[in-house]
Amino acid sequence: MPVSTTSSCSLHAKVGVVAGWPPLTSVNEAGIAQGLDIDIARLVFEHANMCVEFVRLPSAARSFAQLTKGVVDVVLMVSYTFKRKQWGYFSIPYRKERMRLFSLKQQKQPVISLMSLLSSGATVGLSIGSYYGEEVKTLARNERFTGQFIGISTIQRRIELLNKQRVNFIIEDEIIGNYLSHKLSEKPIFGWAYPIHDNDVHFLLRKEKFNESHRLRINTAIETLRPRITAMVERYRQLQAPNEHK
Structure with a gap:
């Protein structure tokens, strides 16, 4: 994928892209990365005087392994967990995701609650390797609900299994779910207002590539660009607006 080039770049970094999450991250037929989080990354790293190359990742589940191996230097859309802190430096949050x-x-x-849905026998499709907050984490460990959380590798497959009624619900980032349910589903898909997980997302920076000075420059860029980033997020939220039910 193309590299942002300028003679004054102080650092060159490879940014991992999970291709199957439009309109947040995707790769077009020409091999060019695109989407909301791609746009934000380009903006932030350019402002921080750093050049980036976007590298396609095989899956979200493998993104952290690719980071620790040095295949990529940055992972996008990362929720903070203590375990992930071992793998790299977190930037300050650059936007919120709403699951x-x-x-x-x-x-x-x-x-009323996710537990009430599970207690009724509902099954829920999830992305393998993604973090959905403490409510999902706790319930997924509960033996009472064994087998009701179904790990499904791609959103395309999750929507397919929802259409076939193999699962009753899927959990997605609001922007992705709203967009792809219109693009991929044979039937109407309804979004629900219940907040599974409202969460800050960050850039995760490989420690061997970035130092504290680099991280501070990236954080400063995020703060400076916050109004522009907020406007970008709102534009993407308006791409599709499915029926939402309280």
Whole structure:
């Protein structure tokens, strides 16, 4: 994929791209990375006077392994966990993600809690290797709900299995779910307002590539560009707006 080039770049870094998450991260037929988080990364690293090359990753589940091996120097859209802190330096948050439930059927009653859905026998499709917050983490460890969380590698496959009613719900980033449910689903898919996980996301920077000075420059760029980033996020939120039910 093309490299942002300028003679004054103080550092060159490889940024990992999971191709299957449009409109946040994807790769077009020409091999060019595109999407909201790609746009934000280009903006931030250019402002920090750093050149970036976007490298396609095989899956989200393997992104951290690729970071620790030095295949990439930056992973996008990373939720903070203590374990992940071992793998690199976290930037300050550059935007928020909002994880929401999506289903084929409109429910007559509001979603009170994820536990109440699971107690009714519902199954939930999830991305393998993604973090969905403490509620999901705790329930997934509960023997009572063994087998009701289904790890599914791609959103395309999750939507396919939802259409086939192999799972009752999927959990997706709100922007991705709203966009792809219109593009990929044979049937109407409904987004739910229940907040599975509202969470800051960061750049995760490989320690062997970035030092504290680099991290501070990236953080300063994020702070300076915050109004522009917020406007970009809002534009992407308006790409598709499915029916939402409380």
